[in-house]
Amino acid sequence: MAELTDRPDQPFPPGTYDAVVVGSGPGALQLTYSLRARGVDHAVISRDAAPGGMFRKWPIFQRMLSWTKPYAQHDKGTTEYERFDWNSLLGNEAETRAIMPEVMDGTSYFPSRPEMEQGLVTFAERAGLRVRYGCVWQSTRRDDEELVIVTSDGEYRTKLAVFAVGVAEPWRPAILRVDGVQQYGELRPAEGYKDRRIFIVGKQNSGFEIATGLLPWARQIILASPSPTRLSVDTRTLVGVRARYVQPYEDWALAGGVVILDSSIEAVEPHGGTFTVKTKSADGRGIDFEVDDVIAATGFECPLLDLSQVGVATFGQSRLPAQTPYWESATAPGIFFAGTIMQASRGMLKHGIPSNSGAVQGYRYNARVLARHIAEKLGKRFEGRHLRMEEVGPFLLREASCGPELWHQRSYLARVLAVAADGGMVDEGIQPLAQFVDDTRPDVPDGVAVALEHNGRDDPYPAIYVRAKGKVKEKLLDPHPLLDFEGDAYQWEVASLLRMAPAGALSPSVQ
C-alpha cells in the first residue's frame, strides 16, 4: 500500500515497483538508464541531493585516478573510443555519449573531481534520468515474498532491489580508534599539515594519495603497513599504487624525507597533540616514531545497513556481500548490487587479477548486463543478431580487438554466441564469463565466448571458450604487440578452432 508523500516535486513516491534502485552515483545512474532502455518499471531513491555519489566529495585531493583521453585512435562517441575514456557513462544517443572529454578543461587527462561530478550531472540531465533525491534508506525487511525498503519518505515494496550505495565508508582497525587519529575523508586542508611529521597507516592508493597531497607541506611522512608496496606499473593491472601517486615512493627511494615501512602497528599513544606510534617489522624489529599527525588509510566498508537481517552474507574487511556472477546476493535472492559493490562478484579471477568492477570503467558495463538480466527475469525477451558461420570468427576477433566491455573487464565479461537452430550462431550479447563457463543447466545451447585476458606479465591476449555437449574448453591466442587480433594468423586459428569443435557442436555447417 503506497503511502502519501508530501514531496510532490519528487518522482517515485513510496509504493510498489517491479524494481527499486538505491543510490545516485555512477553505478545507479548507469543502471537506471539501462533499465529504462530495457523497458523495466522501477524507482530510484537516493539520500543525496543531486547525482554523483562519492564524486560529489571525493577524491579528497580533487583529481581522478582514471583517465579520459581527449585524443585517441577512435573518434569520440564511438563504441571503440570507450576503451580510452574510463569515466563517461554509456548512453545510446549521441548527446549522452563521451560526455567527459566534453566537460574537461584539457589541462589533464585525469578529470578533476568537479569535472567528474559535472559529467555525471550532465549525463543525468541529458538522459532525463529521474531520481527521488533526499530519500534516505533507513531499514529493510521481508514481507512474504516482497522486500520492504523503509525510507524517510515511506515504504517501497518490490521483489527486486538493487543497492548501489558504494564502498566508501572509511574503516580503521581497533588499534587506530584513538582520539585525534584522522581518517580519509576528514583531513584538514593540505596547508594545515605545514612543517608537521605525519604517520600514514596503509600503503594502498588512499595512503599514497594522501602522501602525494601532503608532500609539499609535510616535514616528514611515514607510510607503514605489514605488506610491501605494490605498483600498478609492476603488476600491469590496477592492483597496486597507481602511477599518479608514485611520487612519495620515489621520494623514499631517493631518501628525500619519506619513510616507507613494511611493519605492523603495535600501538598509537597520544600525548596532548602528538603521538608515539610503535611499529614492529616481520623480523621482530621495533621502531617507535614521534609524530604530529596519525592518519588511517586502512580501507573502506560497504554501508549495507541491516541487509544482513534479510539474509545478505558478507565477507572480508570491507564487508562486501557474497554475490553470484549476475551480482545477486548469494544468500538473499532478489537483492542485487550495482556500482563498486559489484567487485565482490569476483568472476574467474584469472592469475589473481581482479576485475575493474570497483571502478566506473568496469561497473558501467556490468550495469548494462545486469539491466538485461533483470529485464529477462521480469519476462522481457532479448533477440540477438544472427550470424552466418563464416562471420563468427571475424566477429569474435573484432570484439577482442575493439570491444570495450572485453578490454575493461578482462577475463570477466565476454561476448557470447549460441548455436542457432537453423545453422549459424546468434549473438547473445555480453555476459559474465564465469556464467558462461560454469553454466550447468541442461538446456544451455552449445556456443562460443570470447574474452580478453592478461596474466600481469605479457600483453593482453584473446581467449576463446567453446561449449560443446555441456563441456567448456579454453583456447588462448597469442598476444600481439599492437593489440590487433584481426590479422590473417588469428583468423586462421579461430576458424580452425571452430571447425575442430566436437561433432554435433556449434553448427551443422562446421561438422
Next chain:
Amino acid sequence: MDVQQEVVDILAGFSLFADLSTPELESLVTTFEEAMFNEGERVVRQGMTGSGFYVILDGTAAIRVDGVDRSTLRPGDFFGEISALLGEAPVADIVAQRALRCLILPIGAFESFLEAHPKVMYRLLQGEARKVRNTTRWLS
C-alpha cells in the same frame, strides 16, 4: 573483532603457517586476497589456466575430476599449488560444497612468497609428501 585479526587468529592454528610470527601472519593476510564462494561454485576449473594458490579458512570443497568427486578439502587445507608450481592448468575442479571462505595468492606471486617464507615452503612440501604417500598407498 577486526576481520583481519580474525583471519590472523585462524591462520595461526593451521599447520602450514605454524612457524610464522604474528607480524609475519599479519603481513601474509594483507598479501593474500580473501574471497567467498557459494555452494556449488567452482573455485578452480579443470583445464583452465590462471588459477591461484588457495587456503581454506572456512567451509569445505570437493576435488572433482571429470565430474567425479574424489576427496574433500577442509579448513587449513590448501589447493592450487601443483598448477602454480608447474605453470599448468589444474587437473581437477575444486567445487565449494557449502559457503567457502578462502585466502588466495595469485600464481605470479607464489614463487616469491615461498622464497620469502622457507618454513612455509617446508610445511607445504610435507603436505605434498603426504599426498604422494596416500596416493601410493591407494595405488598399491
